[in-house]
Amino acid sequence: MGERADEHLKQLAHAQEGIFDISGILEKWEASRKKLEKTSFDSINISDKAMNLSKEGKKLATELLSKYSQLAEKPDTDGIKDLEGLLEETVMAFQRLREVALLSSDTAHSLEQEAAMQREIAENVAASIDLIGRSINQAVACAELCEIKEVPFSI
Numbered sequence: 745m746g747e748r749a750d751e752h753l754k755q756l757a758h759a760q761e762g763i764f765d766i767s768g769i770l771e772k773w774e775a776s777r778k779k780l781e782k783t784s785f786d787s788i789n790i791s792d793k794a795m796n797l798s799k800e801g802k803k804l805a806t807e808l809l810s811k812y813s814q815l816a817e818k819p820d821t822d823g824i825k826d827l828e829g830l831l832e833e834t835v836m837a838f839q840r841l842r843e844v845a846l847l848s849s850d851t852a853h854s855l856e857q858e859a860a861m862q863r864e865i866a867e868n869v870a871a872s873i874d875l876i877g878r879s880i881n882q883a884v885a886c887a888e889l890c891e892i893k894e895v896p897f898s899i
Contacts, residue, residue, distance in 0.1 A: 753891075756884045763877045770873070774866055781859035784852055791849035798845055802838035805831060 809831045816824050
């Protein structure tokens with residue numbers, strides 16, 4: 745019976761080592777998750793700034809177009825048409841920039857949600873591993889107790 749208990753103790757010791765290895769992996773996962781979350785927040789801030797800047801740029805270009813229209817009473821129609829076309833293109837470019845910035849912002853918000861999901865998963869896995877570790881420790885203690893009961897105790 746002693747050999748059997750020794751074998752069980754060896755198996756449990758290997759299981760404990762596995763739990764320690766998994767704990768190290770979880771620590772790396774957690775560090776990676778934190779980095780992902782920080783990057784997501786940075787991305788959100790940058791995208792929001794880009795959206796605000798593009799909105800402001802579009803507003804300025806629209807005002808320039810309006811002022812230009814007021815000053816367009818001069819007879820140089822070819823130059824006015826060229827300038828008008830350029831200003832319209834500028835307004836459209838700012839609109840496209842804003843649309844891209846909005847898409848970037850939405851993507852960054854999705855990344856942040858994914859990082860939060862990773863945090864939840866990591867917490868659940870850690871809790872499960874903790875439970876397994878406690879169970880293994882209890883099994884080891886039980887096996888050791890059984891081993892002690894088999895050995896006659898003498899003073």
